[in-house]
Structures are given as structure tokens and as C-alpha cells.
Amino acid sequence: MLTLRCWQNGGGDLKQRKKGLWRRVVWAIHHNSRAWNDIPVKVSVAGPWKNMYSIWQPFLVANIDLKSAFSVAVGDGKNTCFWLDSWVESIPLYLKFPELFNEEAVKDCLVQDRWSSSDLGLGSAGTRSELGPTAANQLQQLQLSLSNRVGYVGADCWKWRYDDSGVFNVADIKCILSSINRTRPINVFEWNNWVPKKVGIVAWRAEMEKLPTKCALASRNVPVLNQMCVLCGDYAETCDHIFVSCCFAQLIWQILAGWCRIPPIFAFGIKDLLTLHASSSGSRSKRKVIHAVILVAFWSIWKSRNDAIFRQVVPNVTRSIDEIKSLAYLWVKNRSKVVALTWEDWNRFNLDLTWEDWNRFNLDAML
Template sequence: MEALSGVMKKATSIGLFNGIDVSCNGPSLSHLIYADDVMFVGEWSPSNIINLRRMMRCFYLASGLKINLAKCSIFGIGVEDQEIQDTVLLLGCKQAVLAGGQNISFWLDIWADSLPLYLKFPALFKIESVKECLVADRIHMDDNDIVLNWAWARLLAGVEEQNQFQQLVTLIGCPNMSAGYDVWRWPDSVFEWNNWVPKKVGLVAWRADMERLPTKQALAARNVQIQDKLCVFCGEYVETSEHIFVSCHFAQVTWLNLATWWGLPPIIAFGLKDLLTVHGSNSGSEKKRKAIHAVVLVAIWNIWKTRNDALFRNLTPN
């Protein structure tokens, strides 16, 4: 966290992030850190928000510490509600509001974390007896006390299962439950198709956006036997859609080369949504934006094809 503090101080000093002046002659306040929690404070402006997002992306790539947008809260003082909603849309925050938990799948839906629990805790999902159980089947309130009900196919065994169980209990130990119906709240975001590319090309990006591609991590979560879960390109991190197309060095070089070819600034993606919407920030004509979008979709398809060629045909990624 000291490194993050250093990044923010540097960003403030060179004008990438504008904090709040405590007094006329006092220091500028840009962030507060307590343990592993961080609060950023600054002027409400699009440049501040975009630069903060870029800095968090670079910090993640350098340190491996990733911000959990699903747990982020945004507060605007003296700002219209619409502006706050626009910022939520820009950052891609999303949140499930639990009532009785009757309509949200415990393992398969995104509700407690930015990933479905079956992907976050694959060892536990493997021994779950009812894999389509609801939140209400596993959590209920008893006189304001949280009661957790489990249905394991066998007793927990091994260090991995024990560790994942402790992490799961910590994660869901204090769910925000209330009376009423379960609802999902997230920014209005619909996958944008492009008729300049074949359907099969768009389908790969669409499935990747929903984390529905058969990556090694996804296959392991479905109890498919695989040799390992490491990325085919780098061999260092678990293979997920976000890693293949965003975080992996192979993907980063691809996007850097494409940006150079386009004559655009380097693409700093925080997730797949950033790649799929990068054309929207271009000031060119509608045809140019559509062309950039088409190239992004084709690039995603080619990265996936290259991954498959390396995995199944032993070809060297190029």
C-alpha cells in the first residue's frame, strides 16, 4: 500500500490527479489508506476519474493487487445524481441487492464478489451437492443472526478446501439482506454487435464478456480434468477470459501494437468492457468508430484462436 501511496503522490504532483486542498496554504488531500482499504478524494471531473482508473490498472499490472469494483462505492458532493450514475457506468461497478435470496443462485450468479463463487472457490463447488442452489438455501437470518447451511458431498479435506472455506465464510459472513424481492442493479450495458465482422467473431467476444469461454479455469470449475490452469501464453497466471484478453503480456503487446497502428494513445484496459467500448471514446466519424470496434472484435477472436492453436496444435504464439 506504500507503493500505491507513492503512485498517488506522484500523480498529484504532475497534475494527473487533482485532490482537494485542505486549506489555502495546506497540503492537497488525494487519498486515505487504512489497512487494505483505500478512499480516493478529489475533484469531480471526467479526467480525474479516467486517470484514476488508469492508475489502478497500472498498479494492478505492477503489483498483482486488483481493485474489486463490485465492492466500490462512489460519493459525489454537490453533484447531480445523473453524473454519479454516469460515473458508475464508466467504472463498470455492479451490485446485487439481496432480500430473501430466493432468486439469486449461490454459486452461479455474481452477487458477493466480482466473480461467481463457483469460479472463485472451485474446490468447494466441486464437492457441492446441489450446484444450482439459491442464496436462500445457504444463508438465512435467525433473530438477526446469520445461519449458514452447507450440503457438501463429503467432509472438507485438504488444505485447499479448508482455505477456500475460510475465505468463503469471511466473504459472505455479513450479507446485506432485507425484506422484499431480490433485485440486480448494474449499469445499462448491452453487448454491441458489429455487422462488419462474421457472427462467429462477435460470439467469441460476447462469450468472453460473460466469462463463458471454456478457459482452463472455467473447465476446472466444471470438474473437467485438465493438466494445469496456467495461461498458455505466459504460463504464470490462472487462465481466465480477462487474463487472456486483458492482463496477459501477450494481450497487452497486441493492444499496444494495434493502438500504434491506429495512431491512438496506448490502450489501458481495466477489463474486457474497456476493450469492447474503446471505440466509443474516439472523436472520429461513426464509420471510423465502427471500424475500430470491428478490429477489436477480430483481435479478440484471433487471440482466442492463437490460444487454441498453441494448446491443441502445439504452435508457437505469434
């Protein structure tokens, strides 16, 4: 999308400010005198303009042709090329009337030089007096097309074809692209806005086995002297082991299950832990709290692992549980904006009354 934003700005300069410095630089470098593309590019010349132009081909899959995506509402005709710009139809006139264009003496002439909305005529100052039969026939067709057009008052105005307002924005392109050949992934990670993004990222990467564990580093040819888990020392360190099968993590999950008043946790994979809240009893808000606690536990376990490796801190279950409870309380209380949530209720996980009052307050506010 950054490339598309640059294309919007760069392509807009080519269309709207034909005397601008950016347009003259691109035209001088990429224009081919033997071709008349309105947006020129030389694939042999590397640089930002080539990268910006390269998105044209993939967009054709979504039926978006950036070459004809902009059209112009002609006013005074001072900023629109008669043959090279799309103003009569969706394609430039030089493509629709090639024989007549060959007879044109000034290829980059402006609309004001060739067409007048007052007499609906086609000027002949730049065309040869004697035309061949094909060119003469195309001239008649062109005059017929122009006779049905009415000029606007004011300056020429460029418009984006794929939006009714005529204004280009990246959000519309994203909406169009999202509806083309979009496949929903099998596993969709559920984010929780009651904890910081950095906390959710740890669980998100762990589910994909993308954390830099010892086994993951070794698979990338990073020299690792000892691949055993630093928390238990019994098995090789992988994401599944650290967060699921490690005795350190299992003890944390069982303590949290007792604190959150849910059945004992028996997980066979990381996904079982991340979807545990969905099958829990209670209100929607309480399930979201449980989900937040689980994400904080992921973050705390990974932090304990890093502390043990890089700071030689001995892992301690009690310290990790206290950290999970305190950090989860601060984040949930402040991010959910539940002022009535006290540390005493949180420490006993007595949230039913608190969340019922909060939900009732929100319902009264909506009414």
C-alpha cells in the first residue's frame, strides 16, 4: 500500500502538473520517442518509479487497470493532452484512432489546441491536410464522438474511476482487493485490546512456532550449544514445550485455573490454551478477562525464559504468578476502564458483580 500511495502521488503529478519537476524528470528518463504511453516506464532503468509502476500488473487480477483508472473532466483543456490522456473514453484517443494519430504533427498537443466546446469542432492546425481513407474515416468517428460532449466551466479535473466521488484513497483499493480471491486462514488469532499489543504478539508468534527458541535458532543454522529447555532442563526447547508440556508452564496453568475458578487445564497444544476462554462459563466480559490472563501468562513465561538465559535468573513459579496477577490487573483495569475493579476482588477473582454493574452502566448509557 505504500507503493500504491507513492503511485498515487507520482501518477497524480504526471497527470495534473505536466510542467512540474517530478513529471519532467520521469518523462525525461522513461519516455520513449517511439511509443506514446501516457505513463511511461523503461524496465531497464531501476529506481523508485519502476517499483511504483510494477504494481500495475498484479492489480489487473482485481480488474483494476491503473493505466485507465483516472479520467479527466475537461474544462479549459489546458491540462489535458488531446491524444495521450483519457478524456473522451476510458482509453486515450491515440489507441482508438491510431491511423489518425499517425497523421498528427504535434503528438502531445492539448485539448484546447484541437477541440472547442463552443463550436464542437476539431481543429486541423496540427493534422495534415490530405488524409488516407482509414484516417479520414477515423476523423469522422472522432468528430462524431466529440459532438456529443459538452465542456465544463473551469480548469480540467482528474477523477478516480473506481469511486463515485472521483477521489482516490488507499482504503478503497484495499476493500476491492480484499474481495478478490481472498481465502480465510484455518486458524485466526484472537487479539485482546485489554492487554498491550506486545503481550499478544508473544502468543501469536508462539502459535506459529516463530519465537526464537533454541530449536528454532538451530534450524536456522544459528550455533546453539545446548538445545535443552532452560526452565526444566529435560526436553528440547520449542514453543510447544515451553508453553504447554514444560513442568514449569504446567504448574503455572494449574495455579491460574484454580485462581480463575475454571476446570483444570489439560492442553495438548498452544491452540488449546488460546481458545480456553471460549468454553469457559460466565459473561462475555469475564471470558475476555480469562483470555487476557492467558495472554499475560504467555508473556510472563517467555520473559522468565529470557531472564534465565540472559540474566541467569532462577525461574520461580510464585514470582511468575504474582507478576501475571499484578500486570493483568493493571492492564485490564485501565484498558477496560472499569473503575470499580478493586485489587481485593481481582485477587479472589470475584468479578461477577463488578462486571454485571459495569455492563448495566453501559446499557443505561446506551439507552
